[in-house]
Amino acid sequence: MDDIGTSTYLQWLRNEFEESPFWKHMGITFDRFEPGDVIIKMPVKKELGNSNGVMHGGALTSILDSIIGATIRSTREVRVATISLTTQFIAPVKEGTLYARATLINDGKRIQYVESKAFNERDETIGTALGTFAILK
Template structure:
């Protein structure tokens, strides 16, 4: 992928209303590799005053989509998703990365993880994506 496409891709994701709402931004982006980050904020807390699992799941899902699209000019949709929460979060900044498990023609299995700003594993996920028709 050329730099023009990667710049466009970063802007496309960062301009999304959902990413803006969650405070998600690109931390690193190159062909086939990406890292996103999200500062933990009070409006993302559950009733126990820990980061809501949905916020973490959003990071896990988002990074897989970004990673796929950083190496192919395609649109994708999540068709299955399985998450594992490892540690609770109250504050700080979270970082997410992902990798392709197998490069299929129609289905793309992925894995992702979220760590905090201390390097502590927060959650992992495995998912499958399908390519959308243009």
């Protein structure tokens, strides 16, 4: 794909993610969006808290899953589906903004392995995930 085609696709993809009902509900937006180099962010808000007063593990898992899909799709025009996601909860978060970044492990045609990391404004790791994703045409 040429630079114009890539630029048009990335603009469309950015809009597709940021306008999705789930991303809007969670408050997820892009902080950086380049092919294969994507960072998303999500505010730590009261509505995402659990009974312990910290962000619910499901909210953390959501940003770790979301960054993987966005990163894969930033590198090629495909749809993806999560097959499995193993999440490690490392530190609680009560306030601020959560960021996430993913690293593609392989260039699979049908299956993609990816690692993701969520971190706070001080670059402290809050959680990580190892994902297996199906590549859909």
